[in-house]
Amino acid sequence: QSALTQPPSVSGSPGQSVTISCTGTSSDVGSYNRVSWYQQPPGTAPKLMIYEVSNRPSGVPDRFSGSKSGNTASLTISGLQAEDEADYYCSLYTSSSTYVVFGGGTKLTVL
């Protein structure tokens, strides 16, 4: 069982916004800002979408944004497009023995 909890699925219509949560504890998400988000379309390798809670790598559309409040990090996708349909994973890097942990993943369906 993943130490980071994500909803199994979310959905939205084209043009709408959706938010995917990633919930941990005060010892992990609540204590570290090294939260990343990865997008994985079916049959492909993960792609980095957000790092350090809210930073976007070059080339990632600004429709993708990240935030954190307390023990929960969130990924928001605005102006949904069909190409956004994929699995999304949060990840956290800590200085504890667990070091790197991924969330259980969320399947985004664009209706």
Add this chain to the structure above:
Amino acid sequence: QITLKESGPTLVKPTQTLTLTCTFSGFSLSTSGVGVGWIRQPPGKALEWLALIYWDDDKRYSPSLKSRLTITKDTSKNQVVLTMTNMDPVDTATYYCAHHSITGTTALFDYWGQGTLVTVSS
């Protein structure tokens, strides 16, 4: 341009040892702040981090698999090797290697290989 590619057996028998090689280009594993990690994904399931090795040969392992994993690097060949002992059918997964960057405030896997599917079966 950073690229990574995993190679190794597609089929291993239970109790055998798996050896996977990640061959990369576009960066040097002797550069400060750089690492290479391994992550796996069983069919239909979530990503699971396995191991990381850094430019200074610092190594980190998943606590749940630490006793079975060894990660090494060959900087001259631009390769990172992961070995996993005592393979079991539950270890059937796609295994990815990824470029890792770490600073005082940032840590991320920013480039991934295509992955290699390893099936454990007798």
